[in-house]
Amino acid sequence: MSNSSFSQTQGFSAEPSFKSYEEIKKDKEEKMDDLAGEPVKLNEAHDTWISETVTLAVHHHQSERGDLPAHFAFFLMGSAGRQEQAKFSDQDHGIVFEGTDDEHQDYFLGLGAEIREGMAIVGYPRCEGLVMASHKRWCHGVEGWKKQVDGWIEADEWGPFRHLLTFIDARTLVGEDELLEEVKEHVFEQAGRGDVLKRLSENTAYLHKGLNAFGQLLPEEKGQYAGSMHIKDVGFFPYVHALRLLAIYEGIHASSTIERIRQVSEKHSYVKGKDVHFKNLLELRASFSKKQHAYEDVHYVPVQQLSKTQKSELKSALKEGKHLFQHTKKIMESGDF
Template identity: 70%
Template sequence: MMGSAGRQEQGIFSDQDHGIVFEGDDADYQEYFLTLGAEIREGMAIVGYPRCEGKVMASHSRWCHGKSGWEDQIDGWIHEDTWETLRHLLTFIDARALVGKRELLADVKNYVFSHIESNANLLKRLSENISYIHQGINAFGQLLPDEKGPYAGSIHMKDVGFFPYVHASRLLAIKEGLHDTSTIRRIRHVADKYAFVKNKAEHFQYLLELRTDFSNKQQTYEDVHYIPVAQLTKKQKQRLKSAIKEGKTLFQQTKKLVESGE
């Protein structure tokens, strides 16, 4: 599982993000596992998980390889060094094993970490891939909800709230060679080493809880990402503002750390 499922941070609605690492060579077994991936894709669609628009699914050859095939693809992504290929690499780092031999996935992740250790510039390039975050608060300390469209008056929790924590904790996990994919556990794992990370997990936990508080109003996959600002209490608004500010700080300081090469 990858994406929010890989990080164990799904809302009540989620699309598909999955892949397969199998034993053996691609030439011998990939066709079989791609067929299995298609069965998984369609079965999940039947029970309510939309197909991933970006095709991050085990039915796509990009996300279905033997261990050596994965290593070859990772070499290719790094060598090509484009925004898209590095984004694929970041997506893969959030993978966690759901069934099967977990060491297969662990071995491929260790292969990525070995690249990071031997290529000081690679982590910087990954950091540049996620250089932009959406602003959730203006200069006057006010929340910035969507101004028009079906979600006018609502704030996009994924872009404004979750992503600064997700992106920062992923970079730190890559830097430290951590296999854990949970944003909260990643943050807690490195908090003793990096002072600017302390207490950030609690703010991210609040964002998850706030999304859950509005789950009874969420009827579609897109609904999951939005919280109506007018329906927040004064205390909820203050805590949300605090969480957004702390996430932005975490993100900025993480990028500064990575780009310094320390």
């Protein structure tokens, strides 16, 4: 099969839309300020920039290593997988391909490295935890992925469970989604067992405190972000963690927290309406986009600069998130499914 026809079957054009990673970076920088305040449009743009980067990376890699040897899916995880990225976002991605690791892993690890470097140029910092397709842990054939997932579950340890929870948020951006879906079917079948769900819940036990006993907001007291609240840990994570566990339990493959809320609430009434609070958190973070100049900035909101309405919405979101998280943990750890 020729380069052109093989590429087209995986959603690639014969030629990339951009000639260089620097051109994609320029496009990103020129459009970011207009998009950063609108979470939905911003995440659609992130998808476009990353997809263009991957397309260009495939083009470069094929010119150096030859034709793609098999169909593959490039997928995103973390906030990118859930479509909850802020103005600044690092890399969290992987690859699943047809065939065995012995046959094709070396080729796709090389592609993963090209993607990693391309994304870094475009403005997505490399993941410090190495959750990238250039690392063997995150680049396998379908059966290789299944074997690794089984190993994570059998290990019954915090580290492997963390990898498993990260993978649950995977979403195909480029390539053959059927490959990722086959692995996800296996993951949900294995992770959906009551004993595994209980252990996964126990491994997502820590909840940062955002309100004191009097219902007042608790910002950071020291350091660069004194007076600001870590909205990622305190606000987003209770929703993200709870809905991920419920998605595993219900076999829901959607990666977006908001979509998970919509689907899960059909069977769990206590989840209904939580999407409103989660959207408020996304919009609150986006409202400070013009004051966010580095990756860490997007995780904080300055409490004293919040309007009365924003403070009220934030308090409600924190209370509802805490209730959602604690109730979900109680269900998962009781074994009363």
